[in-house]
Amino acid sequence: MLTYPSIESLLPRAENRYVLAMLTARRARQLTAGARPTVDSGTPNHVSLASEEIATGTVVYRYGKWDVVVPEHPLIIAAREAAEREARAKEEEERLEEQSRILRQTDRFSDDEVFSQAGITAEDASLIAERLIAQLEAEERRAAEEEEAANEEIEEEDEFFQDIAEPEIADESDLT
DSSP states (O other): OOSSSOHHHHGGGSSSHHHHHHHHHHHHHHHHTTOOOSSOOOOOOHHHHHHHHHHHTSSOOOTTOOSOOOOOOHHHHHHHHHHHHHHHHHHHHHHHHHHHHHHHHHHTSOHHHHHHHHTOOHHHHHHHHHHHHHHHHHHHHHHHHHHHHHHHHHHHHHHHHHHHOSOOOOOGGGGO
16 A cells, blocks of 8 residues: 555545546645645655545545645634734834834934934924834734734635535446
């Protein structure tokens, strides 16, 4: 047996061995091309991973359809978005650290010296600070809206996956 689960155990998931082999091969090519796996597995073999996905029902053969479309699992989407949020938070932290460093340097000088070196007045600096604060608040609101929209998408996809969780099984008459 070269794959786990075996072809025999996966036969109820497709019309025949040929269709099952084509489905497995197509999904393995998608995984090789960079598609995200729909199941957590430690196997480095894309064919075995594709077989595991078929066995769990996350990759389903649709009778009469030749093009295989595999939707991403909501947990995978959530993990990717969490990683993106962490990256944005890290960038924000680095930016704030840089601003803090600059502020510590400017604290060494009096305000008038700093403003005169930059070529602005204290009133201009106050206006710039107000605009910066308004921009940061707007970015925080957008991030909260994006997170809320992402949560709604995950809920919709959960409903979608619940609808397709049951695999379609062919009648014995369809196999001949």
